[in-house]
Amino acid sequence: MSVLSEKAMLSHVRVSAWTARRIDRKVTDEVNESHGAANDAGRYNKLLVNKEALAPIQSAISAARTFHYSRTLPWQDDGARLLPAAAYLDYTARLRGIRADFDNAVDEFIKGYSKHVEDAKKRLGDLFKPEDYPGEAEIRARFDFKTIINPVPAAEDFRVAVGDAQAEIIRAEIEERAKEQLQEAVRDVYRRVSEVCERMVEKLRNYIPGNDNVKAQGIFRDSLVENVRDLALVLPALNITSDPRLSEIAERMRRELVRHDADTLRENEDLRESVADAAAAILADVSDFLA
Template sequence: MKSENAMFAGLTLRVWTARKYDKRVSEEVAEIHNAPPSAGRYNKRLIDHPAYERVISALGDARVFHYKNTLASHLDGWRVLTTSNFEPYSDGIRKRKQKVSMLVSDLVEAWPEAIAEARARLNGMFSDGDYPDPRGLHERFGIEVSIIPLPNPGAFCPGLEGEAAEEAIANVREQEAKAVEAAMRDLWEKLYSPVSKMVERLSDPNAIFRDSLVENLREMVEILPRLNFTGDGRFDELVQRARSLSVHQPQALRDDKALRADVAAKAAEIAAQMAAFMGGSPSSETLMRKAA
């Protein structure tokens, strides 16, 4: 993996969980049940308001977007972001930051109502000290992305010489190989997963499926060409074949049994070919039997 083709991206989400451990209540519950204090912990749900839930949902959407638009790596907390997908990724993160900020502003506005609801719901368990100042809520929620370059063996530790330099470069190359392996496995899995699910659901003419079966594939075939950091022609060809399956409307697949069977068979062919390349997914015979 060349350093000019990709980078590492790390996503950090700031979240106020609106949960609070209450030692007093925990001890009271333990006493009522004649149990030791260590028997359990009572965590209060401080806020139960739609404005808060919308903020949490938006942060969750940012995490999903991050995972869809990056590839796995061998480093915890870091994923591979290709240069081809840098601008779409950055634009998507920027929009999600703006949305979270807007929703937090809505939460600030709804704060008196949310506190009044909590006071009534928690009753004797309510404590003003559990709640942050609403003026600081924007600091409690947020999206941050960190970018670092991939290691470049040719430009690593220029101050080292001899065996020390060789050892350092060998280590960098080993890490690079691990990064490539993890990213490539994830790249293929991102296509294999929605295609194989299409085989599973469409092969049975009576099986119920949601619109997301097609929508998920449709979304991935738009993203995946930008994630193919090695320029693997085999992968690009499979993406194009999968794209031809994603053009069908979900309702058409429900209404037209012949179309449904045809799409299932073509999806099975793609999945079987991918399984052969990936070496570890279901065999081509299994996939083809499902579509038969």
């Protein structure tokens, strides 16, 4: 496990945002009472600004989380994930770009904040309450985007002053837990391969081309191939244990599954069958590992 601390680190992406929602307890009580319901039967949750106003911010948050999970492996329950050193430069560069999008979106929202409040007066009618809207400075403070990088702790780093025998027991427990976490991280990579291959097999085999009179059935999007290509490209970095099986699978995915784009696969039945068969073969190999 000490070697792992040289090959990876822990990354935690923390993003916070103003939800622009507020429970209206007066309306909630009125609705529950008018229907003869208990006080906790339901609640009325107001959307304080038009949802489109926050859409660019939410889009950046979603992009950050999706990318973070795609380039890291599960590790701790507190949200920290294992980031391979081989993925660090691309990971941090991409997250800086996403954070810039987030910051720009927040700035635009703050610039239009007073107008959003004015619009809310019309949209909410009698439900509008000025006290629901903090000042611009407070609202700006509700938005934050942080990437926290820490080293992977090793059992030998345990330095608490306890008896030698007890310290050895604790170090052994730390080491065992780390091994279990690493095994789960490796399984996560295999699961990702399994998921994209299973989906590729299903979509390619269920696709029926259309013609002038009949629409195509079982259509699939361009992302079917793009998702496989993206995973194949990042697999070498995610292969934290240098597993030769994963290296081979990544090469097979690049060589057999993504040589042709989605349009070509839609047009060529023989290619669809060939790629589906290749994906099924990889799926079978991965399933043996996950069994």
